[in-house]
Amino acid sequence: EWPEWGNPLEDPDAYDYMMSYSPYDQVSAQxxxxxxxxxxxxxxxxxxxxxxxxxxxxxxxxxxxxxxxxxxxxxxxxxxxxxxxxxxxxxxxxxxxxxxxxxxxxxxx
Known part of the structure; x- marks a missing residue:
């Protein structure tokens, strides 16, 4: 899926974008x-x-x-x-x- 989303290993913007909608990584005390x-x-x-x-x-x-x-x-x-x-x-x-x-x-x- 890297052609669609970008390579998170080499592109910090692609990594940040993927992390922004990752349900697992968005869990917080609430x-x-x-x-x-x-x-x-x-x-x-x-x-x-x-x-x-x-x-x-x-x-x-x-x-x-x-x-x-x-x-x-x-x-x-x-x-x-x-x-x-x-x-x-x-x-x-x-x-x-x-x-x-x-x-x-x-x-x-």
Missing amino acids: AYPPILATGGLSDPRVTYWEPQKWVARLRPATTSTNPVLLKINMEAGHGGASGRFDFLKEIAHDYAFAVWALERSWEGA
Whole structure:
């Protein structure tokens, strides 16, 4: 991807730009909302350990009592679960978390 983004090993501007949007490197002590980080074991673009490392960094950094959860689908790739019904179950899980998180924020308001 260096032709598109630049070579961070040789170009300090490319390195700084990439670091500016790196979720892992932007974690700081602050109140984070409820987070559900997801990944797929067979994802060639975002390897399963990347969301794991991000969650491991977020959990001690958050100053809120909101959960920082991790779900790795052991049968999924970059697009999530394959198969129509497995894909829908995965989306339903994500939507259920979003609804729960919104209800939680309204109760605390």
